[in-house]
Amino acid sequence: MRPRKIPQRKCVACQQMMPKKELIRIVRSPEGEINIDLTGKKPGRGAYLCGKVGCFKLAKKSKAFERALKAPVGSEIYDRLEADFIQVEDEFQSNKELVNDHDDGE
Ligand SMILES: [Zn+2]
8 A cells, every 4th residue: 555645734823844634724715705714625825724723823923824815814804713713623623533544653
């Protein structure tokens, strides 16, 4: 069996490369709306963030989403995303455990 190639993405806050499923996607839709995309399939420009509130706060502080999404992101949008982020974090972490397919190491 050949090892599957796992797509890697970079967290916009801490700049760490991680497997895509370890990251939460933030998407700017063609209509210009910015939302969290847990499916990873919504159309638009995406930014990835590892599923940690600490990284969200870092992104907020450094305005990482503005750079990654190439659009102005108002502080009210960051506030809304942060609230959503905290909500989805639990769901995200438990989903991750469900799809825990025999990673090597650890
Ligand atoms: Zn991060």
